[in-house]
Amino acid sequence: MRLDAVLAALRERRTASGARDVAASLPGTSAAFWQLASFVVFFGAWEIAGHWPVSPAFPPFSQTMTALAEMIADGSLAKAYLSTLQPLVIGIAICGIAGVGFGVAMGLSRNVEWLTLPVVIVLQAAPMAAIIPLITYVYGIGLTSKVLAVVFMAAPVVVMNSYKGIRNTHPSLVQMCRAFLGTRSQEVWKILLPHAAPMIFTGLRLGLAMGFIGVVIAELLITPTGVGDLITYHSSVANYAHMFAAVTSIIALAAVSMYGLERLERRLFPPKIRGL
Amino acid sequence: MFRLNRTSVAATLLAVFLVGLTGSDALAQARTKIKYALGDVVSIDELPLLIAVEQAKQRGVDVDVVSFKSEEVASQAVINGQADVGQGTPYAAVQKVNVPIRFFYQLSSLQFFPVVSVQHYKTWKDLDGQEIVVHARGSGTEAIMQLMAKEHGITYKNVSYVPGSNVRAIGLIKGTIKATILDAANKSYVMKEAPGKFAILPVGQVKASDEALFATKAFLDKNRQAVQIFVEELVKVNRAINANPQYVIDARKKLGLLKDLPPKLEAEIMPFFEEAAKGGVFPNDGGGERAAKNDLEFFKLSGALKGDNLKVEDFWELAPLRSALGNVK
Numbered sequence: 001m002r003l004d005a006v007l008a009a010l011r012e013r014r015t016a017s018g019a020r021d022v023a024a025s026l027p028g029t030s031a032a033f034w035q036l037a038s039f040v041v042f043f044g045a046w047e048i049a050g051h052w053p054v055s056p057a058f059p060p061f062s063q064t065m066t067a068l069a070e071m072i073a074d075g076s077l078a079k080a081y082l083s084t085l086q087p088l089v090i091g092i093a094i095c096g097i098a099g100v101g102f103g104v105a106m107g108l109s110r111n112v113e114w115l116t117l118p119v120v121i122v123l124q125a126a127p128m129a130a131i132i133p134l135i136t137y138v139y140g141i142g143l144t145s146k147v148l149a150v151v152f153m154a155a156p157v158v159v160m161n162s163y164k165g166i167r168n169t170h171p172s173l174v175q176m177c178r179a180f181l182g183t184r185s186q187e188v189w190k191i192l193l194p195h196a197a198p199m200i201f202t203g204l205r206l207g208l209a210m211g212f213i214g215v216v217i218a219e220l221l222i223t224p225t226g227v228g229d230l231i232t233y234h235s236s237v238a239n240y241a242h243m244f245a246a247v248t249s250i251i252a253l254a255a256v257s258m259y260g261l262e263r264l265e266r267r268l269f270p271p272k273i274r275g276l
Numbered sequence: 277m278f279r280l281n282r283t284s285v286a287a288t289l290l291a292v293f294l295v296g297l298t299g300s301d302a303l304a305q306a307r308t309k310i311k312y313a314l315g316d317v318v319s320i321d322e323l324p325l326l327i328a329v330e331q332a333k334q335r336g337v338d339v340d341v342v343s344f345k346s347e348e349v350a351s352q353a354v355i356n357g358q359a360d361v362g363q364g365t366p367y368a369a370v371q372k373v374n375v376p377i378r379f380f381y382q383l384s385s386l387q388f389f390p391v392v393s394v395q396h397y398k399t400w401k402d403l404d405g406q407e408i409v410v411h412a413r414g415s416g417t418e419a420i421m422q423l424m425a426k427e428h429g430i431t432y433k434n435v436s437y438v439p440g441s442n443v444r445a446i447g448l449i450k451g452t453i454k455a456t457i458l459d460a461a462n463k464s465y466v467m468k469e470a471p472g473k474f475a476i477l478p479v480g481q482v483k484a485s486d487e488a489l490f491a492t493k494a495f496l497d498k499n500r501q502a503v504q505i506f507v508e509e510l511v512k513v514n515r516a517i518n519a520n521p522q523y524v525i526d527a528r529k530k531l532g533l534l535k536d537l538p539p540k541l542e543a544e545i546m547p548f549f550e551e552a553a554k555g556g557v558f559p560n561d562g563g564g565e566r567a568a569k570n571d572l573e574f575f576k577l578s579g580a581l582k583g584d585n586l587k588v589e590d591f592w593e594l595a596p597l598r599s600a601l602g603n604v605k
Contacts, residue, residue, distance in 0.1 A: 223437060224437055229413065235348050239372070
């Protein structure tokens, strides 16, 4: 009871100072202007490069956007994403449950750490494009292989962040818990996990970014489905504007997801809570 | 005496220099280099090409064959000017890209075999309302299967895409695929691995190109002589194979081609070329207008080509082949 009161007071202080920090760092109009300007410069350069042309197969930005609008209008893009998001969502859900679970367990137990850490490090270092053919030999060419490609890409960063989050908990907090005669369960649920939460969330966000890479590699290398199918098909029939539109759409979706999650992360865990 | 000597030495040096200069220039003109983009790994089915490359070399045309990951990458190499000649059938790219690219030789015609599990299907009619598996959307394999569906008045329930004949062959054997279309090598593999389990459905007369050679029009105009020599050698090799497939084995040994071939693949050379010669895969006449017309019809059906009034001259440059055929008796 007394431990709860101390923790609540600490949290209140941190949240208040964190909120002040967020308010202070809110982007002003000039930041928005420069962000917009960078997009204008980039897309402008793309348009010029397309007309120049850099390559006869390189479409200008305007043609790519027209193709994107066509693909949205005829429903082919929505249909493709329905298929692409399937392995991505399943894979990230697995990482969210099992990956965070393993990471936390590694942080809490030296035995689990010794058993799991080498596997995670090997997975992190392994080039995914080389592993995918091995996955197909074992699991064939179906959904399982694509989910595994997402998991193999996303899991290491999710596991490592959860593990480091637990391991990097400030020792004085743990000592405080023990001084207040907190049990091991209270230490885990009230000190370690809340302290590790920002890093776990960052791990999930970065895991999603890796998952996007995994799912596209899988769709290009295993069987062409979803966005991977749009890219390979339009490339094979020389519809380069449509091919670029498909590639652009997946990059945009990944970037917007990352941006949204980062904003959410800042809101949930202000810099003070994240120990910054 | 000394002065005379110095003059004569200088004159001799100048003469040697000039002769060397013109000589090396003539040599450079005599030898033409062709950068050849192949969208595949070099294996036994590329042996006719490799033999022709060696023979063209003896006539002053150096063809440098470079392997790329896929036909699309090879086509891009030609479109962007990093390769001179490409191998494949990028009809859609020829139609849509602003750079004028033309086909000039048919290396081989399509030879695919629809293979079905006899436990489920025995004829084309049995495939009505069933699922089939082909290489990729808009591919030649899909076009053949759709052509056959049209011919037999059937419709498939679903067409799935699994790239690679070898992958689909394994799917057939494992039972995950019940009806698909395979290349010659994988068809033989499947029939040998599980005798009596699979049947081949007849495809009739599908004579589109499997592999054709293409280059930019500018390259063909500038290097007419070298291209003609290369085409002559290709035609000669095809005619020799069609007359006697043993020619490939002998020529490979003589020229020392694909020395590191594993014995298992080496044993497949003769059956592969015997079957190809029997099936008319390697044309004696380089395809030409006949191949061009077949291809335009076939690739329109596959969805790769758009439009109604497709003209041979917008896709093929027939002059190098005509000149080459005139020289090969």
